[in-house]
Amino acid sequence: MSDTTHPPAAERRVDVAGQWTLMWWKFRRHKLALWSGVFVLFIYVIALFASFVAPKDPNAYAARYAYVPPMKVAFMDRDSEGNRTFGFHTHGWKVETDPLTLQKNFAPDPDVRIDLRFFAPAPEPYVLWGVLPMNRVLFGPADATQPFYPLGADRLGRDVYSRVIHGSQVSMTVGLVGVGISLVLGIVLGGISGYFGGWVDNIVQRSIEFLKSIPQIPLWMGLAAAIPAYWSPIAVYFMVTVILSLIGWTGLAREVRGRFLALKSEDFVTSARLDGCPELRIILRHMVPSFSSHIIATLTLAVPTMILAETALSFLGIGLRPPVVSWGVLMQEAQNVRTIATAPWLFAPGVAVVVTVLALNFFGDGLRDAADPYA
Amino acid sequence: MPMPDSADNLIEVRDLSCHFFTEEGVVRSVDQSSFDLPRGKTLCIVGESGSGKSVTARALMGLTREPGKIVSGQMLYRPAPGVVPIDLAAERSGGQLYRSLRGAAFGMIFQEPMAALSPVHTIGTQLLEGVLTHEACSRAEARNRGIDALQRVGIPEPERRFDQYGFELSGGMRQRAMIAMALACRPALLIADEPTTALDVTTQANILDLIADLQAETGMTVMFITHDLGVVAEIADEVAVMYLGRVVERGDVDTIFHAPAHPYTEALLNAMPSVHARRGTRLPAIPGMVPHPFARPSGCGFHPRCHRFVDGLCNRREPEPVDLGAGHVARCLRLENSKDQKEAAE
Amino acid sequence: MTPILSVRHLKKHYHLKKPSLFSAAQPSVKAVDDVSFDILEGETLSLVGESGCGKTSLGQTIMRVHAVTSGEVLYRMSDGREVDLAAASGKTLKAIHREVRMIFQDPNGSxxxxxxxxxxxxxxxxxxxGLSGRALDDRVSDLLGKVGLRPEYLTRYPHAFSGGERQRIGIARALALNPRLVVADEAVSALDVSIQAQTLNLLADLKEEFGLTFLFIAHDLSVVRHISDRVAVMYVGRMVELTETEALFTRPRHPYTEALLSAVPIPDPRMRSKRRRVRLPGEVASPINPPSGCAFHPRCRFASEICKIEAPQLRTVDGGLVACHHAEDLTLDGVDSLGVAAE
Structure with missing residues (x-):
């Protein structure tokens, strides 16, 4: 009876696998979460290289092209004899103004062919991350003066595609920075609360309850109103993340407190105490590793909440304001009936938010499921 | 296999295999196991953790959980002596038959009554659920029967307990309430899965007495799963010893304790400290550990730990059940050999 | 033999929350209530009792896992100094914890x-x-060898081991600093029979090799008879009997001990009809609100008026200690009169 489904070598690998290895093995079985993780990473890479990926400056406007619909990008073309050849190009739009309503109507113009290319010249030279002077973008019209609107244009003729890409920078990092601040607050306050217990615990828990009982949107509005109007967009941006994380830490603090309370009575913690470990070592070496994976999972799930909060704040006009480009600010522009009727492509940032939040949630769920490989 | 007169068996399990198809591989939790449940008697299934004893019980109750599956074998259930048996292995666990059997003809009690008792329903509500599902009677009548049932299992103040919740009772009382629930519909078979393991000795003694009394009163058949040979000696009529998913030996309780044929049974009996043994003697322990389910030894699963291991025999071939007469069956290659030799000599 | 540890009037009370804001008294669980005993150097003293009797609390209080409510735990250090473990702190406590070690019940949780x-x-x-690197590796490998595990298992994680092997790891940890006294809290209770026997043998071997003293906390009387020199029986936070193993098992002096012994299943089906059973009515009393006088009186078949009023103190009867008003007058059954096992 040789029922050994595992070769001995594989079993030994399990024997010496630490928690992160086990977590990774468990996580990678969750395909949706795995691919969501890859996608999230992809978005962050785009955000990092936004100036390079976006063909245009997000604030460059051209009134001529206001509300231009998306231009279809084609990779194939037909040459003069009608054979299919490779040709990266798009077509321009013909504009006709309705003499009665003065509404502009766009129709594809097969005669205006705009050649595209990868590593196209940038319309303006720019400096990536403030250090790298660049004069190329990932792709764009071969002639930088030609119009190119892969996702259409807004009311000032700004490129929606470039704006969504640039918006990811702010929107995705608001999540990260906000979560970072919540993390510190949550771990410190939750840890103190859970580890020391008693009246300290009482104070922290009651504060959490108080914070949670305040209706969110009025609280945001109140705090946002406190941001002086003359502050620079960067300062406003920073304040918004602080506001978000001041509310966001409560959930994490409760999580950390619960873990501490549960771990305090574990035999292995008692054992560490009897082994002569000082308190700090007990916390850092024997307790924290037991929930660090849960914290990471919780954080991942907190990022989409932060992104949504930023979007909501900016959409309501109390968060970031133009000229900052974020997904929330962009959606504010889609805030009227006319948009729905005539320029539905202005919802593109909304799509970006939904897709990103979904991916982050799937990713976080997968992490959470994998977080305790010993269950 | 020669079938003895089987008319008086409530259940006959034949070559039952229940495998778990996990992501890491197939676990053969129960593997070609056979045993009988004589009507009105107590069968104890003994084994260490991972021997497949609980999986067997759950299979019989039709409660095999995913990713487990009964892959072969029969579980023949004969509701009355002499009738044509029903093969439970062929029934769906959620099917009509099982739904009518569970809680009526088959009752089950578990090791952890707290996990089996709902925290949001009173003892009474849970007790009556079975009665009201399976029998037509009024609520008042059912309530009286429920209070009766609690009284019968020795719960003091049954009227008050009837309206209490599981967590308000002590461990022993909870187990009594569980037994009352299992017995509410007067089952023909009570399956008890380590019901006293979590209890103290004095409470355990009371529960064992209770089960024996109720059995004498109702004539039910009991299948009792335990790892404690002391408990087996106290209550069993028949014993089946399991190791790595197989019934390695079965027979009546006296034979198993006083003339065990399988080296595992023998070793297990020797390894047990006894309140009667004087101090200072070294326990004849069984060497080694129970193998990991994915690293089952070749041949006889017990051979690496066996004190009667024969090289070239035990590690080569899987033993088949050998009938030693009077319902005593053991799976050991040495027995096969001696029997072959005997037959050859004759 | 000299005592290595002397427990004097040890109390461990856990305070509960007040049932209401206005109730005057704060209820408390008297987990360990005025317990005194000695552990002699080189012996195995077992502490038995049913769940809730306070045996685990007693062990943990001696180990100073919890603060002591009152009383003394005098420990004689290897250098001859006598220190009160109950009041020790900082450096002293650390030094004691090198000599007094603990084995936990659940090899998974510990x-x-x-x-x-x-x-x-x-x-x-x-x-x-302060060892690290190779020196530490060598020490740990050595310890693993001592408890019967392969030295190269060093880099494995607990999940790679079976329950019995995990308990051996726990034992190796307890042995790491050459202890003198080991408190084993239900160290074999979670193990299967075959593994339990191995582990008991291992503990016996280690005791001999290292000259250990054991405080063995258990509920399984068969195991206790096998390994102990003396046995202490606890009921609702108090010690009711403490005596030599043989005497306790053959001539118990306390009715509760008798009931405990009688409840142990005998692994011999032929004894079934022959044995006389003592069955206890009712339930173990609550340590929050124990009965007046002797806590065992509501369940005791010998209880008289005095048992309801006055709590009996441990006193010497026939060379053993027993806390029962009627100890001298009772003839109780030990395991042998319950039936000598066919061996």
Whole structure:
């Protein structure tokens, strides 16, 4: 009876696998979460290289092209004899103004062919991350003066595609920075609360309850109103993340407190105490590793909440304001009936938010499921 | 296999295999196991953790959980002596038959009554659920029967307990309430899965007495799963010893304790400290550990730990059940050999 | 023999929350209530009783897992000094914890699943002696060998081991600093019969090799008879009997001990009809609100008026200690009169 489904070598690998290895093995079985993780990473890479990926400056406007619909990008073309050849190009739009309503109507113009290319010249030279002077973008019209609107244009003729890409920078990092601040607050306050217990615990828990009982949107509005109007967009941006994380830490603090309370009575913690470990070592070496994976999972799930909060704040006009480009600010522009009727492509940032939040949630769920490989 | 007169068996399990198809591989939790449940008697299934004893019980109750599956074998259930048996292995666990059997003809009690008792329903509500599902009677009548049932299992103040919740009772009382629930519909078979393991000795003694009394009163058949040979000696009529998913030996309780044929049974009996043994003697322990389910030894699963291991025999071939007469069956290659030799000599 | 540990009037009360804001008295669980006994150097003293009797609390209080409510735990150090463990702190406590070690019941809960064997077993050595690297590896390998595990298992994690092997890791950790006294809290209760026997043999071997003293906390009387020199029986926070193993099992002096012995299943079906059983009515009393006088009186078949009024103190009867008003007058059944097992 040789029922050994595992070769001995594989079993030994399990024997010496630490928690992160086990977590990774468990996580990678969750395909949706795995691919969501890859996608999230992809978005962050785009955000990092936004100036390079976006063909245009997000604030460059051209009134001529206001509300231009998306231009279809084609990779194939037909040459003069009608054979299919490779040709990266798009077509321009013909504009006709309705003499009665003065509404502009766009129709594809097969005669205006705009050649595209990868590593196209940038319309303006720019400096990536403030250090790298660049004069190329990932792709764009071969002639930088030609119009190119892969996702259409807004009311000032700004490129929606470039704006969504640039918006990811702010929107995705608001999540990260906000979560970072919540993390510190949550771990410190939750840890103190859970580890020391008693009246300290009482104070922290009651504060959490108080914070949670305040209706969110009025609280945001109140705090946002406190941001002086003359502050620079960067300062406003920073304040918004602080506001978000001041509310966001409560959930994490409760999580950390619960873990501490549960771990305090574990035999292995008692054992560490009897082994002569000082308190700090007990916390850092024997307790924290037991929930660090849960914290990471919780954080991942907190990022989409932060992104949504930023979007909501900016959409309501109390968060970031133009000229900052974020997904929330962009959606504010889609805030009227006319948009729905005539320029539905202005919802593109909304799509970006939904897709990103979904991916982050799937990713976080997968992490959470994998977080305790010993269950 | 020669079938003895089987008319008086409530259940006959034949070559039952229940495998778990996990992501890491197939676990053969129960593997070609056979045993009988004589009507009105107590069968104890003994084994260490991972021997497949609980999986067997759950299979019989039709409660095999995913990713487990009964892959072969029969579980023949004969509701009355002499009738044509029903093969439970062929029934769906959620099917009509099982739904009518569970809680009526088959009752089950578990090791952890707290996990089996709902925290949001009173003892009474849970007790009556079975009665009201399976029998037509009024609520008042059912309530009286429920209070009766609690009284019968020795719960003091049954009227008050009837309206209490599981967590308000002590461990022993909870187990009594569980037994009352299992017995509410007067089952023909009570399956008890380590019901006293979590209890103290004095409470355990009371529960064992209770089960024996109720059995004498109702004539039910009991299948009792335990790892404690002391408990087996106290209550069993028949014993089946399991190791790595197989019934390695079965027979009546006296034979198993006083003339065990399988080296595992023998070793297990020797390894047990006894309140009667004087101090200072070294326990004849069984060497080694129970193998990991994915690293089952070749041949006889017990051979690496066996004190009667024969090289070239035990590690080569899987033993088949050998009938030693009077319902005593053991799976050991040495027995096969001696029997072959005997037959050859004759 | 000299006592290595003397417990004097030890109390451990856990305070509960007041049932209401206005109730005057704060209820407390008297887990350990005025317990005094000695552990002699080199012996195995077992502490038995049913769940809730306070045996685990007693062990943990001696180990100073919890603060002591009142009383003394006098420990004689290897250098001859006598220190009160109940009041020790800081450096002294650390020094005592090198000599007094603990084995836990649950081999799963007492090993951190996120640390490998080297870190688990090596932690006390690292803390006490500051060893690391190869020197630490060697020490841990050595210890693993001592408890019957392969030295190269150093880098494995607890999940790679079976329950019995995990308990051996826990034992190796307890042995790491050459202890003198080991408190084993239900150290074999969670193990299967075949593994339990191995582990008991291992503990016996280690005791001999290292000259250990054991405080063995258990509920399984068969195991207790097998390994102990003396046995103490606890009921609702108090010690009711403490005497030599043989005497306790053959001539119990306390009715509760008799009932405990009588409840142990005998692994011989032929004894079934012959034995006389003592069945206790009712339930174990609550340590929050124990009965007046002797806590056992509501369940005791010998209880008289005095038992309801006055709590009996441990006193010497026939060379053993027993807390029962009627100890001298009772003839109780031990395991032998319940039936000598066919051996």
């Amino acid at each position: 090993l951190n699943p996120r640390m490998n064997v080297r870190d688990i077993v090596g932690e006390p050595i690292r803390m006490a002696e």
